[in-house]
Amino acid sequence: MAEEVRNGRQEKLVELGEMIRARRENLGLSIEEVQEKTKIRSKYLRAIEAGDDRIAPGKAYFRVFLKSYAEFLGLDGLEFSRAYREIADEDDRYWSPAAAAQEAPKAGKTRPRRRTRRKKGMGAVGKFLVALLLLGAIIFGGTRLYALYSSRQEDPEPPQEPENGIVEQPDPEPDEPVHEVRVQREDPSEEVTVFTINETPLLVTLKTSEEEGTRCWIQVQADGQTVVEKTMGPGEELEVTAGDEIKVRAGAPWVLSLTLNGEDLGAGGPYGPVKDLIFRYDEDL
Numbered sequence: 001m002a003e004e005v006r007n008g009r010q011e012k013l014v015e016l017g018e019m020i021r022a023r024r025e026n027l028g029l030s031i032e033e034v035q036e037k038t039k040i041r042s043k044y045l046r047a048i049e050a051g052d053d054r055i056a057p058g059k060a061y062f063r064v065f066l067k068s069y070a071e072f073l074g075l076d077g078l079e080f081s082r083a084y085r086e087i088a089d090e091d092d093r094y095w096s097p098a099a100a101a102q103e104a105p106k107a108g109k110t111r112p113r114r115r116t117r118r119k120k121g122m123g124a125v126g127k128f129l130v131a132l133l134l135l136g137a138i139i140f141g142g143t144r145l146y147a148l149y150s151s152r153q154e155d156p157e158p159p160q161e162p163e164n165g166i167v168e169q170p171d172p173e174p175d176e177p178v179h180e181v182r183v184q185r186e187d188p189s190e191e192v193t194v195f196t197i198n199e200t201p202l203l204v205t206l207k208t209s210e211e212e213g214t215r216c217w218i219q220v221q222a223d224g225q226t227v228v229e230k231t232m233g234p235g236e237e238l239e240v241t242a243g244d245e246i247k248v249r250a251g252a253p254w255v256l257s258l259t260l261n262g263e264d265l266g267a268g269g270p271y272g273p274v275k276d277l278i279f280r281y282d283e284d285l
Helices: 002-026 031-038 042-050 059-072 077-094 097-103 124-153
Strands: 183-189 192-197 202-208 216-222 225-232 237-242 245-250 256-260 263-267 275-281
Touching: 002 042, 002 059, 002 077, 031 042, 031 059, 042 059, 059 077, 059 202, 059 237, 183 263, 192 256, 202 245, 202 275, 216 237, 225 237, 237 245, 256 275
Parallel strands: 192 275
Antiparallel strands: 183 192, 202 237, 202 256, 216 225, 216 245, 245 275, 256 263
């Protein structure tokens, strides 16, 4: 069962990746060109096309990359995001502790073996088998010793040295430049906090405290458009994505935990007035 779920999940991921790759090739774009336009690193783009979500920092991160990549190619990014969410949710349901407990075989009662006493001594058949085994061991051992002795008599060919005395080393493959993610925080006023990051797309996760009675009204804008306005309850989590800027106006920022592209930013702020939390992309940071 586990192998069937794993294979089915992989087939669906590969199918999504093939659709993305086919669209890119039809548009005549290279991975490098897509990286330049979307600011998504090439290794993540290749992972999406290969249907491999293990390379990304997390499933939510992979889903954001997939959505942005699909939209850049003129596809319905929301549909790709939903399709991947269904795959990930199915995977989580199967590998949850409850599912694992159901999948595990039930322990049954075993009856202890009854030890039987064998008579000492060896019959004629047993003696014959022992003698046959000893004879086989002698023949096999003699054959191995002869082969080993013969191989040692042969002179091995000396290694050939280059004519100029210089051993040529293959050129090492160039490593992909390491992209260091940097986050900068500024507090221009008590009511405003700005987080700037040098990576896009932006993925902001808001999570409220699990304490009973927790409430936080929020209004969220992604790239200038209002996408969410609601009151979050205890232990509620919300993900928001955008290309350049996300603005969150929070009525109770102190009950919010913030995450930006996998980076833990801590609480939204101390107890106080309504606050604007702004998340921006800056390539030159």
